[in-house]
Amino acid sequence: MRDIILNIVKAPQIFFAKQTIKRKRQPMSIDIRSYQSEDFGYIIPTLRNIEQQLLALPASKSGMRWIHHQETVYFYGEREFDVPYDEFIRKVSFCHAGEFYRDSVSTDTHVVRTDHQGRPLHQVVRIVALPQPNYAAFMGKGNLDVYKLEQLDYSENEQRVWMYTVHSPNGSAVCDDGYLAFRRVGDGSKTRVSFLACQNFPIPPLMALLQLDKWTWLKTKLTEHAYKVFCNTMFNNIRDCYLGIKFQVGRD
Template sequence: MLNRSLAGEAVHLALTAAEWSAGLVVGLLDLPRTSGPVPPAPGIGPSAVGPAEYEAIAGHLAPLDALVDAAPAAADADGMRWRHLDETVLFSCTREVDVAFEEFTARVDIARVISMTSGYLGGRTAVAERDRAGRAVRQVERSVNRAQPAYLALSGAPLLDVCKAETIDYRPDGQVLRWRQVHSPNGSALQDDGSVSFARTDRGTTRITVRAYQCIALPALWRAVGPVLWPVVRRTLVEDAYRRSFTDTLDTIEARARGTEPSPGPARPHGVDAAGFRHFGPGR
């Protein structure tokens, strides 16, 4: 029988090559991108989510948090953890950034942290409630991300288009954004819930923790081959994709906190790419 660690490493190397090649093709073909204005509405209005639904988000996430926190951490710098429940992936990662908590939170608006996720293309947010300091504490958000990894985009995967209800808690030593999926206009996500937190460490620096609970609709090709893939291969595929995506996300948040985030490149001409945002309209 083939050694599982060797099999996993072989798959990882193959994925690295495939992702690099697919990324070049996606870039050359200019697959889903837009430089035009974001849509005039987030897909759902703040009034579409009632107070009880906002209040239930933390309770909905609590048992999922406990499950993923009990999983063993990977031997990597960001302590990544996975649990696989049928087709749903429970994931978490954490990173300590050597930036004082006050400086970190002054530079990184946690209510806008979804826009720093890997592959983010655009979206809109509508605030339902603010605190006395004018900060958003309840909001709805629609975000569109490029299908990841890149080889899924080449297999016909749609953009990840999700409308979420979100709550934000602010405390002297921590901030938490929690979200729960309300709607996916193009059916790309069956579940996309999670949280991001910034916490003051004992050293006065900042710890970022991301937890995500996702069940993403796969293109037909991957639905067909999924059942016949050896479990270690399927798991390696999933975990490799999450490792790449969330390492990029943590890197982006850290760069913003350090004030070293590169400036965006030149905007493309106004207009909508037919391969990209054709489904990202104002209607629910």
């Protein structure tokens, strides 16, 4: 109950003045050595299957796709940038996907395996972001705080980071898996950025208390709107990164 009250007290700052929130890197507090090489790619077959299911559906007007299960949501969104692929990947690093998340306030990355060029292949990342959507803070929802195992794949026409959630210190996520991919379009004169997610987040405490999640139509509408805002903000952050514009929320 104390945490819920603290979250509600912080809600006005999150909703109305998030740029005043102090960014502070949260340290890694799990034993990285407990994970084996095969753990980093464990989630990939499942995500490929989810990808097939999503791409088989027609996209919405916003170019996004959802599959709603009782507690888990599958999501896919993409955007094309009128930027040459080779130039794009020189300026934007997919190795730090969590930094592009909407309202990300902390990322701590530990590389555990590299290739012969020194590029990360396996890494463990802790990501902390403000409650999504922001108004959920008024319902007692706290920050998203997750540890992910990430496998990074490189090819001539694509860079992709697979993300597998293995721990959430505050219980803010049951699963928050997916990928972020940069792809060459056609002759390479454009770049497509795509994001896939398989997520299960506990509903905000006050929403659960009022049983608002029982209203399926309301839950679906709010969920899809939240994904649209999150995904579009993430794509805008990636664009700003390419342009050299500060996109991170809060103050250092």
